Structure formats: structure tokens, C-alpha cells
Amino acid sequence: MTQRPSKKTTILEVAAEHFSRYGYDATHLEAIAKACDISKPAIYYHFRDKAALYEAVLLERFTALAKVIADNTKSDDPVENLSSYIHTFGTFLVETPCFSAIFAREIADGARSMPESCIVELSKTLNTLASILESGKRQGVFDCENPFMIQMMIVTTLTSYSTTRPLREKVSSVLAEVDRKIDPRLEDITDNLSQKIIKALTC
Amino acid sequence: MTQRPSKKTTILEVAAEHFSRYGYDATHLEAIAKACDISKPAIYYHFRDKAALYEAVLLERFTALAKVIADNTKSDDPVENLSSYIHTFGTFLVETPCFSAIFAREIADGARSMPESCIVELSKTLNTLASILESGKRQGVFDCENPFMIQMMIVTTLTSYSTTRPLREKVSSVLAEVDRKIDPRLEDITDNLSQKIIKALTC
DNA sequence: CTATAATTACTTACCGATAAGTAAGGAGAC
DNA sequence: GTCTCCTTACTTATCGGTAAGTAATTATAG
Structure with missing residues (x-):
């Protein structure tokens, strides 16, 4: 049985896509959150801030x-x-x-x-x-x-x-x-x- | 006699330094203006917008x-x-x-x-x-x-x-x-x- | 075995800073 | 006077980050 990836893993993966595609400055946490189907503060629960992510x-x-x-x-x-x-x-x-x-x-x-x-x-x-x-x-x-x-x-x-x-x-x-x-x-x-x-x- | 460069030339040169050092998104027109010793709207006089610059x-x-x-x-x-x-x-x-x-x-x-x-x-x-x-x-x-x-x-x-x-x-x-x-x-x-x-x- | 406390993993609603861009007006050259 | 080249003062949108609250799960006490 394949385990569903944790939210944190999903965030990391989606964030990688965004940083790759748009660069650090043009990557928006709101957009990452949306793509993960979670709220922006959920990212802050797992990571201190944008730089830490x-x-x-x-x-x-x-x-x-x-x-x-x-x-x-x-x-x-x-x-x-x-x-x-x-x-x-x-x-x-x-x-x-x-x-x-x-x-x-x-x-x-x-x-x-x-x-x-x-x-x-x-x-x-x-x-x-x-x-x-x-x-x-x-x-x-x-x-x-x-x-x-x-x-x-x-x-x-x-x-x-x-x-x-x-x-x-x-x-x-x-x-x-x-x-x-x-x-x-x-x-x-x-x-x-x-x-x-x-x-x-x-x- | 060496002609002093025009303001437009100065803006172009300073802008190049900023785009080079910080990238497009992290380059701020206010900072360019300050470095040129002019006001931000002076840039807008010479260039339609940031993208045009x-x-x-x-x-x-x-x-x-x-x-x-x-x-x-x-x-x-x-x-x-x-x-x-x-x-x-x-x-x-x-x-x-x-x-x-x-x-x-x-x-x-x-x-x-x-x-x-x-x-x-x-x-x-x-x-x-x-x-x-x-x-x-x-x-x-x-x-x-x-x-x-x-x-x-x-x-x-x-x-x-x-x-x-x-x-x-x-x-x-x-x-x-x-x-x-x-x-x-x-x-x-x-x-x-x-x-x-x-x-x-x-x- | 159950009531309660604590922790995890989020949510909604919001704040404040920042930076792009604009409106309106003024100084000087010709 | 009017055109060029700029200024001060402002509006507006965006986005990072926070405050406060909540549902669900887990640990603990009696």
C-alpha cells in the first residue's frame, strides 16, 4: 500500500516547482498554498518563513x-x-x-x-x-x-x-x-x- | 571636452547595475532613482514602465x-x-x-x-x-x-x-x-x- | 474505561510594509 | 507661451507574515 505523501512533503515539492519556474522573488507563498490545496499559514506551520522553505x-x-x-x-x-x-x-x-x-x-x-x-x-x-x-x-x-x-x-x-x-x-x-x-x-x-x-x- | 552623460544614459547604466546585481524582481525603481540622484517619476518620464526600462x-x-x-x-x-x-x-x-x-x-x-x-x-x-x-x-x-x-x-x-x-x-x-x-x-x-x-x- | 489535558495540523481574518505607477504642478530653455 | 524635464505628494495592489481560533488525534490521570 503506497502511503500518501505528507503535507510537508507536498509543500516541498510544489515549492521546488515554483522556485524553479519563477525564481525566489516571484514565487508567492499564496500560490504554493493554493497548488497544495491548503492555506498560506499552513506553510508557516511547517516552515519558519519563505527563506526557510x-x-x-x-x-x-x-x-x-x-x-x-x-x-x-x-x-x-x-x-x-x-x-x-x-x-x-x-x-x-x-x-x-x-x-x-x-x-x-x-x-x-x-x-x-x-x-x-x-x-x-x-x-x-x-x-x-x-x-x-x-x-x-x-x-x-x-x-x-x-x-x-x-x-x-x-x-x-x-x-x-x-x-x-x-x-x-x-x-x-x-x-x-x-x-x-x-x-x-x-x-x-x-x-x-x-x-x-x-x-x-x-x- | 567630454560631454556629461544625459540623465537617460545614467538611468540605463545604473539600471543595468541593479538588474545585474539583484535580478528583475528585486530591482526597485526607487533605488535606481536614488542612485541616479533623481526622483522615481523621472524614470517614468524616460521609460514607459519597469519592463520597458x-x-x-x-x-x-x-x-x-x-x-x-x-x-x-x-x-x-x-x-x-x-x-x-x-x-x-x-x-x-x-x-x-x-x-x-x-x-x-x-x-x-x-x-x-x-x-x-x-x-x-x-x-x-x-x-x-x-x-x-x-x-x-x-x-x-x-x-x-x-x-x-x-x-x-x-x-x-x-x-x-x-x-x-x-x-x-x-x-x-x-x-x-x-x-x-x-x-x-x-x-x-x-x-x-x-x-x-x-x-x-x-x- | 472514561474524562480531561495537551499536541498536531491546520483554518479564517487580518495587518503593515513595500513598491509600481499616477496626478498635478513647477522651473528653466528657447 | 510652450515644450522639455523634472518634482512632490499621492493611490493602489500585492504579498510576507501574524493573531486567534478550531477539529482531530493522542497522551494521561483517576
């Missing part, structure tokens, strides 16, 4: 991300680990659709208002990547790289590809010349990106 | 970007053109500091509220890149690529690197292990990215 949504996802990344990069081969890092991230985005836009918005914002707890989780994933690059360098397969830059290449290419679906449609309707070929899925872009980055990094 | 800021920059990109990719060599495309974009970001965050925020938003006029300018730059890749394919130096994906790799890596300065500081203070090497300048990242993308694309 946002932090809960964020932390849940960053924690899960750090975990799957750590779990899937345990090989001894740096190239395999790097490939797995990228694929794991791509898969996470596919399975956690709201995360792309939330993350992309945070990056655009310089993560100025990102809670410390999330910074810690994010640092873990960066640390994982830095270790992979470092071991690759020791084994002579990679040159010395700036982990943050590589992280940005991976993370922003995939999150942005995920958020720009509406943009791609608009652009391709403007560009009649450019053939409107079928829009690749994020999974395919992930695989493509993985190959490109490995080609670019291996010496 | 934002559109003016956006269009100014997207138009300038499309122009410099077009002007600097006129070689016959696709590799040279691609390198120049990336370097021109990087230089534009350095010289137009507010643009990175504004662009990154729009991408995170899926450019849902981006005015048609800006979509057109943005499409031009994408078209330029598509032509470069196409001519490279014809000349047998590039494989068949998805222009939008390559565009995302270039644009988001550089804009995000530019916006994430505060994040990089926070992260490196969390990660005591990872050596806190000097933070590369955007110019260096641009050059690095150009080399990587060319290596990844040339067959």
Missing part, C-alpha cells in the same frame, strides 16, 4: 546531489571517474527536473544568498571533481586544470541546456534558415558533453 | 554583442573564427560587466519574458556560430555539432564564471584542503576555454 528545498537537492556524485566516482581510473561525474550529474538533472533552474538561478546570483549548509554540499561535489582531476594529473592523463572552471563547464552547460527549452523554441522560430532539427534530449547532450570534455582534458 | 537595458547590450560578434568572425578559417567568437564574447563580458549576470539570469529563466527584439539579436549570434561550425564541417575540420549546445558551453561557462566570484570565495573558505590558488581572471578563462573547445571540436 527555500533553504529546505535547496538543501534536500544539494545533499542528494553530493551523495550520488560521491557514490559514482569510486573507480581508480580518472577518465572513467570524470565520465561518471558528468553522467551522474546529467542523470540527476533529468530525475530532479526542478533543480536545473534553481541551480542556474543561484549561479547567476553568485550564490550570494545561498545558505552555508548548501555551500558545504556544493563544495563536496567540487572537491570530488578536484580529486579526479588531481589523480588524473598524477597519472599523467590530464594536464593541470582549474577545477572550478571545469565544474562550471559541466554544471552550467547542462543546467542551462535544461532551462533553455523555451528559448530554443523561440530562437528556432526566428531562424528559419537554420534547420529546425529535432531538439536533442538532455541525456544525449550529457553524453556528448562528456566525450568533449574528456577529449579536451586528456593530454 | 529592462528591455532597453537588455536590447542595448544584445545589439552591441551581435555586432562585435559579427564584426570579428569574418575570416575564412573556421578554427580562427571559432577562437575569435569565443574571445570576442569573453572580451565583451569583461567590458560590459553587468551583462554576465543579466544574461545568466535570463538563461536560468528560459528567457521566457525576454522581448522579441532581444531574441532576434541573440539569434544572430547563434546564427554566426552555426555558420562557423557548418563551414568547419564542410572543410572537414569539425564534426557535425549542435550549435545550441556549443553556444551554451561557451556562453554559460563564461557568464557563470563571471557571476560566481562570490561563490568561489565562499567555497574556497569551506575547502581548506583545496589550495586557495589565485583566482584566474575571466580573460585567462576565456583563452583556456577557447583552446579546450577547439581541441574538443577538431577531428
